[in-house]
Amino acid sequence: MTSPESFGALTAPMTLGKEKITAANTPRRAYADTPDGQVHYRVAGTGEPIVLMHWAPSSGRQHSVLLVQLAARGFCAIAPDLMGYGDSDKPDRQWSIGDYSRNLGDLLDALELSAVYLYGGHTTAAVATEFAVTSPSRVQALALDGSPVYDAAQRAAFAGSYALPLQLETDGSHMLWAWQRSLRSPTMPLEEVFADCVDLLKAGHTYHTGYEAVWAYDMAARLPLLTVPTVAMTTPDDPLADAHQQVMAAVPGCQEFIGPARASQTVVERAALAADFLEEFCRSQGADKLTL
């Protein structure tokens, strides 16, 4: 049995480091009922719960390989689809970062998880931050992988120009737009571009809603309020690398992890690196259910 995630990146069992990625430990998919609708999520493993939030406009599929890697290291790794993305329900109005944060709490309630390790990046670095600020007892430790920290003028400029609502054209040119938007570097494998492109098309008319929430969110004002152990992650080619020092300065006692350029690694290599780091980070924050 092959995983539905195998758009070409994983078509045969392979080994990397400690674990063999086989059908037996591919993520299981499920839905959780929240007051705002069904949240679709992927889950792998048992043990220390860690929630991995995907970047807009992708879905939890972004973390399929990482979920498996973390499961092998003793985590119960959960990757939800943000509402409006992937297979989660679509909100009935434009949400704020606060709304996404509330829904995350509702998801944890549905899964009967009182506290988790929490990882977010780009759009979801904002969601993860807001959740950790408003519900610190539910976040054991926080990893922010690229944070959208912008001043009011920058955010206003983005709101008028970046991630505008989807416009369908008779000639299908929006399909090319979706493809080009997904082609984040010239060395990206075609299957990866394609998988991201399909996620974008699947989000369709709500693909922009996560960004819209970020434009309205003053992350710089919220970061200093964090009281949970936090690590700021970045790479040389992260589009949000400029904000890294700002995050380091704003978050009390912030740790740091600088990874190699994403474009220089395969999906599996990136996941292995992230899994190694997250295992070490969580262990240092008291995670004692991890395998040795």
Place this chain on the structure above:
Amino acid sequence: MRKGYIDTEFGQVHYYAAGESGPLLFLFHETALAASEFSRTLPILGEKCRAVALDTPGYGMSDPPSAPLDMQAFATRFCRAIEAFGDGPCILAGAHTGSSFALELATQQLAERVTHVVLSGLALLTANEIEGFRKIIGAPELDHEGRFLIEEWEKRRQRWGEATPLDDILWGTAEQLMVYQRFHWAFEAVFSHDAELALKKLNCPTLFLIGEDDSLVDSDRRAATLVTDAELKVLPGVGGRLPYFEPERYAREVLRFAGLG
């Protein structure tokens, strides 16, 4: 309407469901769409029955097999998922390829449970036609410029009609692209299925419900003559993907036929 997964020994089967009471109604989508084909009609069907639309293994969010399956193997996988919803009588309904699955289950694995069958485009193919299809279907090649995406879009617009709302073209294109490597696998099951033999075995009331402009309308006309207890209902002015584009009419006809109002 809610979505969910059934865990089976063959992997997970994804479904949409609506309705809290009444008989079970299982719906099978066409290739290469998904259970979302029934998303508009399910809430209406759910008023009178417990309606469940299943993503065929390999399509939508259901786990794929490792290779194309024949009809019997697909049917076995469907059965595992269907069993999870409980025992008792049930109605089966299918659109295009889904009709073939419904027919197989109604005459074989679920024969003792099925009270009514609704088929919308049951393909009766000759050996020549099968050979012809085999020549033209296959997974598209990814290219660096994404041009094949435009081709998929354009092909769908041609097939579905240029008046089709762009949102619907997007939905259909995205569903197929999601499974592009194996989008044609269900056809193999249809090619391996002796539909004529199965039709002659059908011993429950069967409704052939199809749009006048659907590409398989003549196939349904012929199929209806092979079934002992058949009703043929051809809807004037209606094309393909009847449950998606005419959800109220589809639901009304199915419920009427099943004696549910």
